[in-house]
Amino acid sequence: MLNDLLRTQDGVITLEQAYASGLSLPAVQRRVQSGNWMRCSRGVYFVDDRPFTNAARVRAAVWGYGERATASGLAAAWWHGLTRFAPDVVDVTMPRTGHGRCHEKTRLRRRDLDPSDVASVRGLRVTARPLTILEAAIKRRGGIELMDGALQHDIELRELWRAQLRNKGRYGSPAARILLQAAGDGARSAAERVLVKLLREAGITGWRTNHPVGGYKVDVGFPVQQIAIETDGWAFHSDQDAFQVDRRRQNDLSLLGWQVLRFTWLDLTEYPQRVIATIRRAISVREQSPRDRPRAEITGGGR
Structure with a gap:
């Protein structure tokens, strides 16, 4: 009975459990004095014949x-x-x-x-x-x-x-x-608000929220560089239908010449510096790449 108890309890036993297994206080004390049992705290012991x-x-x-x-x-x-x-x-x-x-x-x-x-x-x-x-x-x-x-x-x-x-x-x-x-149903909107806050704090300009592109409205769009940023809420909100819609939307935007960046709530809240670095890199690459796309004059911050 004692061995079974020790096996299921990772080698740890209390004084009350030792009594219930038929051991007396002197018997417990002898085991401690001999080094077979290690006293962890008052009334709690570890049988020192296995890894702790x-x-x-x-x-x-x-x-x-x-x-x-x-x-x-x-x-x-x-x-x-x-x-x-x-x-x-x-x-x-x-x-x-x-x-x-x-x-x-x-x-x-x-x-x-x-x-x-x-x-x-x-x-x-x-x-x-x-x-x-x-x-x-x-x-x-x-x-x-x-x-x-x-x-x-x-x-x-x-x-x-x-x-x-x-x-x-x-x-x-x-x-x-x-x-x-x-984590509520408005998580996607909350993620968009966090993204806007990050862009403003980073001093990044030239973006617009809910920007229309090819029949869609992207969460944040950079019209000059043709970069679309989409935000996701929490993964548990997603289902297969939503996944398919998001991928079809992303493909359509790519065919129109837009680069699509996606960030989750986890990205935005746990790794904000990484998010900003990715956006800056995308802007730099798009500005260096010659493209036949309209370049609207954008001034000021986002809106």
Whole structure:
């Protein structure tokens, strides 16, 4: 029974679990004194006959705060399989009335979680996937991609909103709300507004919004250089029909002699410098290439 428990718990065991497996306190102490067991924190041990893996480290860190402690933030995201790498510092949430000081290489937050925001995954209490996604998305670079990927698979936007509303006062709540609003149905318009802001801040002129080209209106057009910039919202909004329409539109614009650049919400918000550099390069190349196209006189900034 003890071996089975240790195998499923990454070699980590609590004192209560050791008692339930038939060990007495002196028996546990003998194992620690002999070096077979390593004490991780009060009442939490690691059986030192196997590698101390990231899973063991996260489990021991959470259990060190007691049975009501919950892995949260990036630790929970990794435990759920939402991120590839385990964080160096383990985020732990415990009730406001809980006792215990912060342990080394952990980050403790005290707040009472709704039961629907807690899940048990491989025997460890972790924040449920919706709340985990919200917290992880604002803690790491590429958090938007993490949220968008979850929305493309097994999470619905309304689930994230419900978790957000249940936890309005938590750390990072305003930033998560902004992400959720951006992920709404108006995401494409929001992406266009971000693009316009980037162009103005970069001092790039000669562009027009909603510029008509061949029966279409491109999000941002450079009439002189014949560059069309199209923005996409979040990938989870896309479907096969929309994909086909966008590609047909792009082909038609290309046949009219326009270069089409596409940027996603992720590009615009996470990699704005890369976006501006790409636009500047496209403008430079088009201005250096002689073409038989009309060159309208453009003055001032975009509009």
